[in-house]
Amino acid sequence: MKYKFILAIALCVFVFSPGIGNAQFFDDFFKKGSLSEDKSQIGSGLSEDSIIAGLKEALQTGVGKAIEYSSKADGYLENPKIKIPMPQKIQNVADMLGNIGMQKPVDDFVVSMNRAAEAASPKAKDILLSAVQKMTFDDAKNVLNGGGTAATDYLKEKTFNDISGAFKPIVSDTVNQVGVTSAYKKMMGRFADIPFASAQSLDLDQYVTDKAISGLFVMLAEEEKNIRTNPQARATDLLKQVFGN
Numbered sequence: 035m036k037y038k039f040i041l042a043i044a045l046c047v048f049v050f051s052p053g054i055g056n057a058q059f060f061d062d063f064f065k066k067g068s069l070s071e072d073k074s075q076i077g078s079g080l081s082e083d084s085i086i087a088g089l090k091e092a093l094q095t096g097v098g099k100a101i102e103y104s105s106k107a108d109g110y111l112e113n114p115k116i117k118i119p120m121p122q123k124i125q126n127v128a129d130m131l132g133n134i135g136m137q138k139p140v141d142d143f144v145v146s147m148n149r150a151a152e153a154a155s156p157k158a159k160d161i162l163l164s165a166v167q168k169m170t171f172d173d174a175k176n177v178l179n180g181g182g183t184a185a186t187d188y189l190k191e192k193t194f195n196d197i198s199g200a201f202k203p204i205v206s207d208t209v210n211q212v213g214v215t216s217a218y219k220k221m222m223g224r225f226a227d228i229p230f231a232s233a234q235s236l237d238l239d240q241y242v243t244d245k246a247i248s249g250l251f252v253m254l255a256e257e258e259k260n261i262r263t264n265p266q267a268r269a270t271d272l273l274k275q276v277f278g279n
Contacts, residue, residue: 080275080276082171084272084275084276085171085174085175085178085276086169086170086171086174087272088178088272088273088275088276088277089169089174089177089178089185089276090166090167090169090174091270091272091273092185092258092261092273092276092277093166093185093189093254093258094163094166095257095261095269095273096186096254096257096258096261097159097162097163097166097254098159099253099257100250100253100254100256100257101155101156101158101159101162101250101253103253104116104151104152104155104249104250104253105152105153105155105156106152107152108152109152109155110148110151110152110155110246110249111145111148111149111152113249115249115252115253116248116249116250116252116253117148118144118147118148118151118242118245118246118249119144120140120143120144121236121241123233123234123235123236124222124233124234124236126233127140127221127222127225127231127233128140130225130228130231131221131224131225134228136224139217139220139221139224140221142217142220142221143214143217143218143220143221145217146212146213146214146217146218147214147241147242147245149212149214150205150208150209150211150212150214150242150246151205151242151245151246151249153208153211153212154201154204154205154208154246155246155249155250157201157204158197158201158204158246158247158250161197161200161201162189162193162197162250162254165189165192165193165196165197166189169188169189173188176188178276182255182258182259182262182263183255183258183259185258186251186254186255186258187255189251189254190251194247194251197247198243198244198247201243201246201247202239202240202243205239205242205243205246206239209238209239209242214238214242215238218238261273261277262277265278
C-alpha cells in the first residue's frame with residue numbers, strides 16, 4: 035500500500051510538473067490554445083498580422099463577388115433576397131393603381147429602382163474596401179470567432195451611415211440616368227388623377243440608396259458564410275490558414 039501511494043505521488047509529479055521531461059508537452063499544449071475557453075477558435079496560433087490580413091482578404095474577396103453579382107443585369111431585380119420593393123410609404127399608391135388596371139407604371143417604377151441599384155453598385159466597391167482597411171486587430175479577432183456573418187454585421191454596423199452618405203450622390207445621378215425619377219413622377223401623376231387620393235412624401239434617392247447598400251451587405255454576408263464553411267471558397271493560402279485552423 036505504501037509503495038502504491040509513493041508510485042501515485044511520482045506519477046502526479048511527472049504529469050503535472052513541466053520540469054520533468056514533459057515541458058515540451060506543456061508548451062505545445064498552451065501554444066495551441068488547448069486551454070482556451072473556445073477550443074474551436076478560428077485563427078488560433080496565428081500572428082495578429084495574419085489574423086487581420088486574413089479577415090481583410092476575406093472581406094475584400096466578398097466585396098468583389100457581392101458587387102459582381104449585384105451589378106450584373108437583373109442582379110437586384112431577379113434576386114428575391116435583395117430586390118428593391120415598392121416603398122412602404124407609397125404602397126397605397128401601387129395598390130390603388132393596380133386595382134384600377136394601371137399596374138404598368140407601378141411595375142416600371144420598381145424595375146427602374148432596381149436598375150439604378152445595379153448600375154450604382156460598382157461605385158460602392160472602393161467605399162467598402164476603404165472601410166475594411168480601418169478594422170483593428172481586436173475587431174478582427176472578435177468577428178473571426180463570431181457567427182457566420184459576424185464580419186459583415188460588424189462592417190454594416192460601423193460603416194453603413196458613412197457609406198450611405200458617400201454613396202447617395204452616386205445613386206442620385208444613377209436614378210436620373212436610368213429614369214427612376216421620371217417613372218416615379220409618371221406613377222404619382224396617374225395616382226393624383228384619382229379623386230381624394232393622397233400619399234406620403236418620399237425621399238426617393240435615400241430610399242434607393244439604403245436598399246441598394248443593404249442588398250450589397252446581404253450578398254457580402256452570403257460570401258462570408260461561404261468562406262467560413264466551404265474550403266473550396268478559400269482561394270489563397272492565407273484564407274486557408276485563418277479560416278481552416
